[in-house]
Amino acid sequence: MKKFENIIIGFGKGGKTLAGALAKAGQTVAMVERSDKMYGGTCINVACIPTKYLENQAARSEALGGSFEERRERYRKAIEGKRDLTSGLRQKNYQKLDSLDRVEVLTGLGSFVDSHHVQVTMADGSTELLEGDRIYINTGSRPFIPPISGLADCRLAYTSESMMELEELPERLVVIGGGYIGLEFASIFANFGSRVTMIQDGPRFLPRDDEEVAAAVRASLEERGISIITGARITQVKEQDGAAAVVYEADGKTAEAPAQAILVATGRRPNLEGLNLEAAGVELTARGEVKTDAGLRTSVPHIWAMGDVKGGLQFTYISLDDSRIVKSQILGNGERTTENRGQVAFSVFVDPPFSRVGMSEAEAVENGHKVKVGRLVVGTMPRAKLLGRTTGLMKAVVDADTGLVLGAQLFCSESQELINMIKIAMDAGLPYTVLRDGIYTHPTMSEGMNDLFAI
Known part of the structure; x- marks a missing residue:
């Protein structure tokens, strides 16, 4: 049996970031990852990075046009490029942790024996018993397959x-x-x-x-x-x-x-298969997610959960911030929690991308706010015209009494960058006039804030 101060189950964004921080602080860490195809977690292997790579390649293919056979060949090359990209990132993630003196990476299925012990079953059937003072669950989520007749057996x-x-x-x-x-x-x-x-x-x-x-x-x-x-x-x-x-x-x-x-x-569901949480006494919510408090502790005080497995917003940057929250509990003063991490923006990479943060107009009204609404048709913007990407609409919601921004929804080119500027203004408690009266470089999409917030 090997003893560690920390055992992390799952090589996702939260887990790998926390592992590095704990090792830097002088603590021993066992990183347990079920699959050698998932070093680095969901984002870089089967989600954010490969899909955005394909989105970029698809946009280039659309611009080139051509016959379906020509497009099919570009698609084949894009899949090859995606595999090269994810393989390289996966290897770098593995090497980054494996090279740390106080971190040991074990590839196998981690399963709780009790609240302080985890058994790791390797691909060859061999097992390793680990003991940990603290344990962190970072096993992510997996796609949900609905019970539709014929779906489970469909090879396509x-x-x-x-x-x-x-x-x-x-x-x-x-x-x-x-x-x-x-x-x-x-x-x-x-x-x-x-x-x-x-x-x-x-x-x-x-x-x-x-x-x-x-x-x-x-x-x-x-x-x-x-x-x-x-x-x-x-x-x-x-x-x-x-x-x-x-x-x-x-x-x-x-x-x-x-x-x-x-x-x-x-949709996706928490990935709990084989964890044997019952043996550790870890409780689940009614939705089947790992139940955590504001500091991401589970029902067992020395066990934490990070990322998709605990439910809530399923973004890699949430998992990253989860690691900051847990780090605050272990190495800091415990002040950082899920209750004070601010607004969470997100982007959907359709073409053009759709991004949002905070409340919509309807949600703001339902929550009792008297609102002012900014609206900007993207086709009127100089930057959009010169890019030839005039599709889209921007909307922003402001509290009419306080002048604080309540939310924004941007469907336009480069919205994935613009939304973060609005998020920061909201977190800082800045009035909408700061965005309205800002001096922006020209021609840019960000100068649209002048007109969007001219309300």
Whole structure:
């Protein structure tokens, strides 16, 4: 048996960052990772980095145009490039931790024996028993597969992770689900040249977002040939002769959407398989997530959880901040918590990207705010015109009494950068006039803040 001051289960963003910080502070760390294909975590291997790489390559392919066969060849090269990118990042992440004197990386399935002991089962069946003063769960999440007839047995059905290993560009792609992951893949494959159909059960497209901005996103996707079907109930998935079809009911009628590939993008669930949390006494929420307090402690005081496994927003930068919170509990004064980390912005990398932070107009009103709303059509902006990327709409919501920014939703080129500026203003408690009256370089998308906040 090997004894460590810290055992981290899961080589994700939070886990690897915390491991480095603890080792730097002179503490011993065991990093347990189930798969040698996941060093570095979900983001760099099967999520953020590879999808954004493909998004960039797809946009270039769309600009080049050409026949479907030419697009198919560019897609093949993009998949090869994606594999090279993730392989390189994975190796660097492994080497960075493995090179630290006080860190030992073990590749195998970690399973609790009790609250202080973890058994690691390697690929060859051998086991290693670890003892830890403190243990951290950072095992991430995995795609959820709904119980649709025929779906589990369909060889042409993929998750967001396996879809990026598909070597042949499908002529027709059906996306099950209308969430952000599904939107990104729909945009990527449409730009590569696939005919894409999205099917969602909810009646409203992007129901949690500003209705006017959501309508602009939908219109943009449909102009690019993406068919979006809302309010549909999928009843069956069929496969025959190398093709598939998704059978659904909408508006009282039954229809089929043909496909050479089906993407199941119906959300993700905490990855708890094999952890044996019961042995450690770690409690779960009603949603099946690891239950944590504001300092990310679980129901067992010396066990913490970080990242997707604890529920909430599933972003790699949340996992990163989780590591800061835990570090504050272990090495600091414990002041940093989930309750004081400020606003969380996010971006959906459709084309152009859609980004938001804080409340929408409807949410602000529901929460009792008297609001002022800024609205800017992107096509009027000089930078958008010179880029030839005039699609989009910006909206911002301000508290009419305090002048504080309550939220913003930006559907435009470079929105993934602009949204962080608004987030910082919100965290700093700055009045909207600071953004309105700022002097920005020209011509840039950021100078749109002058007009967006001219309310």
